[in-house]
Amino acid sequence: MTDAVILYDYEWQTLRALANTAFPPLHADGLLHQRACERVISMLYTGQKRALRLMLHALSFRGSAVGFTRSYKLVTEMTEEEVQQVFLGFVHSRIGSLRMFATGITSLALLVAYRVSPELRKTLGDADTHPHLLSIKAKINTKEVIWHLPKFAIPPPLSPNQPAAITTDVVIVGSGCSSMVASYLLTKKGFNVIIVEKGYHINAITSPEHDFQRDIEAFEGEHNMTSADASTIVVAGATVGGGGAVNWSCSLRPTELVRREFVQKGAPLYGSKEFDHALAEVERVMQVSTKFGLEGGSDNEHSFTNDLILKASEKLNYRAKVAGQNTGKHRANSGFVEFGSRQGEAEGGVAEWFRNSFNNGARLLQRGHVVNIRHHNGYASGVEVVVDGSKTILINCKRVVCAAGSLQTPVLLQRSGFKNSHIGKGLKLHPVTAAYGVFPEQIVNKRLDPIMTTVCTEVDNLDGEGHGPKIEALHHRPLLTSFPLPYRDAKDFQTKVESWEHLCTLLVITRDKGEGKVSFYPPNPSKPYIEYTPSKYDLGALLKGSLSAANMLYVQGAQRIFLSSTFIPDFVSNKPVSERSIWDDDYQKWYQEAKRKEFILYDTKVGSAHQMGTCRMSVNGPKHGAVDGKGHLYECPNVHVIDTSVFPAASGVNPMITCMATAYVLANNLIADLTKLQTKL
Template sequence: MSVDFSENQWRTIEALSDAYIPAIELLQVDSLLQDVTPELRSVVAQKTTRDNRGFRQNVSTALSQASESNTRLFKLVIAILSRRTLAVPITHSFKLLSEMSIDERTHFIMSLRDAKIAPLRSLYRALLDLSMIAFFYSDEKLLEGLGYKFDRANAARFAEQPFWEVPIEAAPKDQSTWRIETDVVVIGSGSTGGVIANRLAKEGFRVLILEKGDQIRPSDLGKSDLVTDSRIYELSNKMMSTDKSINIVAGSTVGGGAAINWSCSLRLPFAVRRQWAADGVPWATSTLFDDAQDYVWKKMGTTYDYGEHSFTNQLILDGSKKLGYPAAPTGQNTGAHIPNTVFQGYGYRYGEKGGVVNWLYEAVQNGAKVIDRCQVVRIRHNRGKASGVEAVVNDGTKLVVNAKRVVSCCGSLQTPILLKRSGFKNKKIGDGLKLHPVTCVYGDFDEVVNKESDTIMTSVCVEDDNLDGEFHGPRIEAIHHLLPLTLKFLPWYNGESYRKICARYKHLSALLILTRDKGAGKVIYNKNDPMTPTIEYTPSKFDLDALRKGALTGANLLYIQGARRIYMPHYSIPMFESDKPASERRLADADYQAWYANAETVDFEIFKVGTGSAHQMASCRMSNKGPQFAPVDERGRLYECPNVHVVDTSVFPSASGVNPMISCMSVAQVLGGFLVEELRKEENRARL
């Protein structure tokens, strides 16, 4: 969709962004950035959108990557705000935003932020996110001043290492329709697609893997993360729920989630396994699943022997030990290698991360074929039996695949709409979506805490993970310190304070608060946009309260470990500041207790607190209780069409409560075993 703006509209956008992130006096950052050159300090403090050529380009790029409906809505809002007569009911001023003083624009932004009407708060959040991304990425000097070095991180480390690629099948040039015969067609090459394709290929079956994303190559790594986002994430990493209350990150590349995850490896808690068994998956508590988890763990080289923790990961462990909170290191699927590069989240393909190499690449070595940039249009089926799929390859070639079995490994967002556009009718398809909502709490430390060589997520605190007796509640982990992730959940008190906080990027320890959601949403199929999932999800009050509880516990960890300043993700909770040495701190300290007591009284509400999701589950649940309860049986077969199998996180009966990589791969290993059994039985019957 075109994102052209008139000059007047550009001035409106720039006026808003300059109020969100205004220039501040150089003296205000001198003490904050003592290790930065005077030239860079000046850029960090005083650069504005109006003297920044890259800002407009970044805005255009971001909007072109967003969904058409969101871009259209944004353009409409800017058009209204750029017309004096139309803007008055919103701004309550006869001045255009571009004519207002910085104080007047700040007052307008605060009116959006504090509005009782959710859509206005949504507008506040959208403008803040766009301003942050477009502004900070618009100038190399600005990024350098903040200490952000994505482009240069680890370049020397990997210069001599071999880079593996999955061989991709090329469409025949002389055919308008490409026809392929295979035993099993696997739709999706991610965590589960790789596992089941590997298992089937090892058993000697013909396997074809179709992936709608493309493959990241060496030349794609080391570029700006904004550029890479557009290549490997759903909707260029601009996906969100229909009410805009939660941003959603999902992989869309060869390797899928296995290529972009942060290597954190955790087994499915047995309490959750018991719930799954009660919901109609009896093997969830069996040795069959134990063996699958053991196999996956070993296959990926998962280990606890990966060197030192980052500052934030060590803080979680040390702070938890002081306070008596249960915490532990997490496994990493990197073998003997250190999981410490920004490339982890961008198609990390050097053979050090087992999520892709040990499954997908090995499947290809065993005979599986892969076609990338291939969008499956529908599963062909008649009278309860599937015969294959129809797809379109990126160059426009129509692909027809005839297969004995169809396996959907598209993930919890794509599998439901694939089934719906293929004509399957079960009303439970798309229901029950779980997202593991997240937010962050921040500590500002005197020392530099964000280093490009850091491990990412190697520890977890579970002090609050069972708030209701049913194991719904938050965990505390470290977030990947990519700039947009680190700054995403910061509170916006006002523009001046926001810029000063952002200037401390290198010193911000960000604790990720991830909760096992009790609430649920839906994935909706939209006939007018059949290839894009419509996600109806709003974090429930219970889950928002859980995030608040987790953030407060995270604040305790930050305080006891000596953070000079603590920022909660809600702007109504003021910054806490103390220069007391960590060795002298106690949670009972009067100043901290007063701040904590006030923070406890502030409700977390959508848009007032930023929330996100990188885990999508349970939108096409499996159960042996029948099609009235779930669309898929306990062996992964679609009730409506038993030779269509669903093998991804969508079949989870509920949220895993932990980073789901080990869980979904183990589920795929079990369901893959069932599929092999059925194919062998078919072969035996054919011989009779």
């Protein structure tokens, strides 16, 4: 058994029997299905692949399979009903590794079925060609597209043994939210900037027409990345614009409680007037507003799910509010977001920073993987970049800015030989799960409805230190709504997946107490190795948030309510909404039973779309942080870290605004350094 072979034929036959039972691909081509499965498996960490193949190997031979199946039949010889019973044994096992195996099979089956089965996508109401994409393409030569990328010319090699070399003032590694702000401020002051991005620009012209194809191109690990123990699905942007390109327009400031904690942990920046100004300036440029939609004549600026959050919270006396949107006071729609903010709403959104950067002369090198930062005796001279997987170039510069995010920045620093013990540690992920309500008579969210325009904060401070869940709306796409679904059996799971249009899915997202770490992954130098397991406290917080979400769904009339746990039964009620109270006997009986349960690993599905804290800031020296109070790397002061890596703890809200305001302050510190250097020269 080697990693070079994805699956031997007997392993594939066993996997197919299990996957087709867990979730059939609906008449997909068999070879296409196999290749898609193997592609997903090839993206796993080495340890994950070996664990999967060991289990498939064991189930492929009678002597070893009987201990798992309690049958002398192989799963390839069983009826569908018999395979289902074996699979449910894994789902409900007390052994975590067996639950992990079952969860992996279910997720693989669902993901691959969606990718290879047009019939499934049609069943889920997900058209092969996005109607909004067609409308954008029809207008592509008009002013509707707000910015274009500058051309980047790579010079020829200096000699057969010397790669091409370029000189600039500042190299920025990564093109996400912090890069946008830093490049704008630097170029505005006349400094030469080169931004290096390992992904490419997905816009209305280049975007794949299928959602799943766009996901493969726009996200780290082809939208198929997990923590090393597979407990947490991790979603991170990997395109021009980074997280800003795939953010759902929700724009929230960090709370005063969180800012005070950041200060106490050695980052006085977050308690400063300078940071207050940065927050205001970021919101001004992006036109963040809670007043959106009504100007355009819309009857309601919210989707069904967002509206439910506000109305249910009012009934229950829960704290809730409208969340700011960076869409220029226009009604935010999912089409706008899905195309990476490439079609602006009245010049709003994160792209405004880049548009001005490029107008000021910034250059962008796409498909450029920064192999390492060249440094000697505490001074960095530039970066080494591999372009398109083949050509190597050197970019010489006065300053290197690491703005590749909390997964890639620490890996680049580790790969470059920096040794500070805080590099890669302290990873925060804001774990999320979902609570569901079925509204059979309602098309819950239409395709272009806003995604996340409201937030309930009733239980977001369970410990007095700001740790606890918020309740928001999940982007209403089939795969996103399906992954956290509980797996009771194949029929129930398929019914719930196919009821997608009628599912009101509430996102439960908690500010984590637990943490993990990120390290360099030698088999794939561009892939971070993520070690993170949701803590017991954070799983408990997710349960509390899910129960509050269930209350909201109940008072608004959901016919069926279920959480992301196979150990908590569905609740069903046909009582009219006008007669409902959370104190109803049947609902309270279900609620109290659910409250006594626990969310456990590999049963409750946990994901993350926020990454923070892996190069923490501290003014107290290198024993307490990786960077100082101005963003300088302690080991090499002309290397600056300007992204969510510097957060001393989790932000507790979508980190975009906090990240960009941090970048605003740190980029101005960098400008002061460069100006001082010019004065000396």
